[in-house]
Amino acid sequence: MEKIKTALLSYGMSGKVFHAPFLDIHPGFELLGSWERSKKLIQEDYPSVKSYPSIDNLLADNVDLVIVNTPVGTHYEYAKKVLLAGKHAVVEKAFTTTVAEAEELASIAKEKGLKLSVFQNRRWDSDFKTIQKIINEGVLGDLVEAEFHFDRYNPVLSPKAHKETVNDGAGILKDLGPHLIDQAVALFGSPKSVFADIRYTRENSLVDDWIDLLLIYDEFRVRLKASFFVREANPAYTIHGKKGSFLKPRGDVQEDELKIGKKPNLESWGKESEDLQGILNTEIDGKAVREKVPTLQGNYFSFFDGVYDSIANDKTEPVTAQDGVKVMQIIEAAIASNTQKKVIDL
Structure with missing residues (x-):
């Protein structure tokens, strides 16, 4: 090789x-x-x-x-x-x-x-890979709505100056927002239009630190949220279809394990705790089903x-430059929407 x-x-x-x-x-x-x-x-x-x-x-x-x-x-x-x-x-x-x-x-x-x-x-997070599998299998029926969260409880400003001073790259919309937007686009393609609410919620914050984006598709809607004031976590992924629902907490372990110096062991790497499995409540072959769904293994190595x-x-x-362009189009539309207080067509 x-x-x-x-x-x-x-x-x-x-x-x-x-x-x-x-x-x-x-x-x-x-x-x-x-x-x-x-x-x-x-x-x-x-x-x-x-x-x-x-x-x-x-x-x-x-x-x-x-x-x-x-x-x-x-x-x-x-x-x-x-x-x-x-x-x-x-x-x-x-x-x-x-x-x-x-x-x-x-x-x-x-x-x-x-x-x-x-x-x-984050396309190779264990929780996102599981969400992708559920959607691709069609067990929820035609989608009605999805809501993705990337929340934290961290009211203190970052010591990294480039994250907290006013500049073109600062703020949660361009920090956590691209993860959420990219995951939505990877699953559903580009939306028709965008409506956004962008806020400053931490004391003395100079950059946006709370976002609520609504991506508007023909037949369904996708809401993307990120905040630094969520002490009790929402489900990271909530998806409702005409047959059923799937709710999944954020559970990928890779970042935490890498931060403490663990090296990727490809056999056991990226395996979540079973207590973070998602809940599927739907109808399959005419029968009501409510069960936990085993989480797929995450792996940034891919x-x-x-x-x-x-x-x-x-x-x-694996993620193209055009994928990056699409994310930036949605970010720009979100900024315009928040400023003009209206839906922005893409």
Whole structure:
């Protein structure tokens, strides 16, 4: 297996938790190192890799793929520089800060024959994979409505300045919002229109920290919510169809296990506790059924598998640049809706 030489643009939480562990164990990647501006930490975890003093130094190395995992407001600038240097790229969410930026990056990648993917790892959460299976099996009948939550209880402002100061990439709409929006689009496609309510709820918050988005489809509606003031969790996923309902709490364990330094063990990795199984209440073959549904195994490794296959075998990226464009279209529509207090057609 030919190894894809890969470098990170930062080694903070995302590099240490979400990228390096999978690049390290995947036989198709060779982790070359990371650009590190002040703290030099990557060699503590991976002694054989490099700590690059600048992005230009990194791009001058024999790198095939660059992970753009810097603050959202820098994604466009850095991803463009990576692509123009002839390197494939994976860009974290939010993909960019505007639709125009997203479309330009997609155009550059296509023009240069490069692979460009958006890191939407939540498609490989155990709970989302289970939701996807339930919907694909059609056991709920024609859908009427769905509601997705990404809630936390965290009233304290983040110490990370780029998250709490007014800038194009700050706020919950571009932080947790892209996860929810991408999951909705992956399941249902792009909506016809969007209505949004965006609020500032924490004391002294300068950025949006509460969102309620309504995605309007022809025959059903999808509501997406995120808040920092949910002490008693709602179901993460509530789906109602004409035959039945499915409710599932958020239960994916991967982020928590990665944060405490656990390495992905592909056999047991991503298995939820049984007490977090979802409840299916529906009718199957004329019989009423109310039962717990075993949760599928989550695995972010599958995203990196897809990236490898896209580069090595010229397959479609696991999350395409056009997927990223669609998410940005909904984010822009949500901002316009909140400002104008009306439904925005896409």
